[in-house]
Amino acid sequence: MDIVDSLIQGDKRAIARSISLIDDDDPQSHEILKKIYNRTGNAITIGFTGPGGAGKSTLIGNLIPFFKKLGYKVAILAVDPTSPLTGGAILGDRVRMQSTMDDEDVFMRSFGSRGTVGGISKSLRNAIRILDSAGYNLILVESVGAGQLEIEISKVVNMTVVVFSPNTGDSIQAVKAGLTEIGDIYIANKSDIEGAGILYYSLLELIGETPRKPLIVKTSSKTTEGLQEFCLNVNTIVKSNQWIQKQKQKQKQVLDDELKEMVLEKVKQRTLKVFKIKSEAINALLESLLNKTSDPYTVSEELSLLIFPNNNM
Numbered sequence: 001m002d003i004v005d006s007l008i009q010g011d012k013r014a015i016a017r018s019i020s021l022i023d024d025d026d027p028q029s030h031e032i033l034k035k036i037y038n039r040t041g042n043a044i045t046i047g048f049t050g051p052g053g054a055g056k057s058t059l060i061g062n063l064i065p066f067f068k069k070l071g072y073k074v075a076i077l078a079v080d081p082t083s084p085l086t087g088g089a090i091l092g093d094r095v096r097m098q099s100t101m102d103d104e105d106v107f108m109r110s111f112g113s114r115g116t117v118g119g120i121s122k123s124l125r126n127a128i129r130i131l132d133s134a135g136y137n138l139i140l141v142e143s144v145g146a147g148q149l150e151i152e153i154s155k156v157v158n159m160t161v162v163v164f165s166p167n168t169g170d171s172i173q174a175v176k177a178g179l180t181e182i183g184d185i186y187i188a189n190k191s192d193i194e195g196a197g198i199l200y201y202s203l204l205e206l207i208g209e210t211p212r213k214p215l216i217v218k219t220s221s222k223t224t225e226g227l228q229e230f231c232l233n234v235n236t237i238v239k240s241n242q243w244i245q246k247q248k249q250k251q252k253q254v255l256d257d258e259l260k261e262m263v264l265e266k267v268k269q270r271t272l273k274v275f276k277i278k279s280e281a282i283n284a285l286l287e288s289l290l291n292k293t294s295d296p297y298t299v300s301e302e303l304s305l306l307i308f309p310n311n312n313m
């Protein structure tokens with residue numbers, strides 16, 4: 001059977017294969033994406049980020065049964081560019097411990113081991129489309145940290161949840177270091193251990209007062225405190241009108257970004273080609289710059305005319 005047909009029927013091997021093709025930027029993945037595009041746009045995506053060890057994987061595993069009760073079909077993507085093996089395996093172990101993973105319905109995969117930040121967010125977007133077309137309507141994306149990657153991921157997903165716990169001592173530093181902007185919901189996790197109250201109130205004080213007024217909640221995978229409430233809150237948010245409008249805006253931004261990426265790629269390809277064919281002319285231009293018979297503006301203009309004669313792209 002054609003891989004696209006298998007995908008649409010929810011075949012897990014076809015999903016895994018398609019995501020690998022995307023991760024490798026294999027041309028076959030572009031064909032798959034073209035064919036499934038009209039079946040996408042139904043899934044809600046939630047990114048979970050925050051310091052290492054804050055309890056993200058365990059939390060995700062424990063949220064699944066609640067989301068399932070609300071009628072969602074759940075998939076998990078663990079984005080881990082640094083350690084392709086351990087990232088996925090850690091998530092796998094943790095989540096498997098939660099019996100939910102005996103569950104045939106949940107698809108899980110670690111992802112993005114080969115890419116640059118820009119590359120990962122692009123392939124994440126496409127991996128989400130694959131899962132979406134295969135019938136998963138809730139995709140949970142785990143990533144670690146507070147870097148550029150998390151900011152990029154937060155642009156790709158519909159909602160970003162930042163998870164802190166009392167025993168990741170650098171939590172509040174992490175808040176200050178740039179996680180304040182990206183979260184729609186902030187979690188003071190591990191509410192069963194000491195320091196959870198302080199963490200919760202620090203988050204309220206630091207972030208709860210900002211104009212966006214993100215939601216701040218307390219959870220524990222150990223006592224299950226806050227888990228059901230979290231899922232109910234998410235469910236209410238994604239059904240609101242305001243949310244739907246916001247997602248439309250986001251969708252437009254995604255298309256803009258994809259267009260830019262595509263144009264940039266074409267320009268790069270063309271530039272490389274022209275540099276090969278017209279290497280003499282280009283060398284002469286560079287020479288004129290070095291011996292100052294020309295200037296950078298003129299040289300750039302002339303180079304751009306070589307690449308796009310008559311300004312035609």
Ligand SMILES: Nc1nc2c(ncn2[C@@H]2O[C@H](COP(=O)(O)OP(=O)(O)OP(=O)(O)O)[C@@H](O)[C@H]2O)c(=O)[nH]1
Nearest residue numbers: 051052053054055056057058144190193220221222
């Ligand atoms: N007391 C307590 N411990 C928890 C809770 N949730 C997770 N843990 C423990 O915290 C440790 C880290 O949990 P993970 O779920 O792997 O954390 P993570 O944020 O996914 O970690 P990385 O993926 O490495 O960033 C594990 O030992 C968990 O058993 C909780 O609610 N309460």
Ligand SMILES: [Mg+2]
Nearest residue numbers: 056057090091
């Ligand atoms: Mg984890």
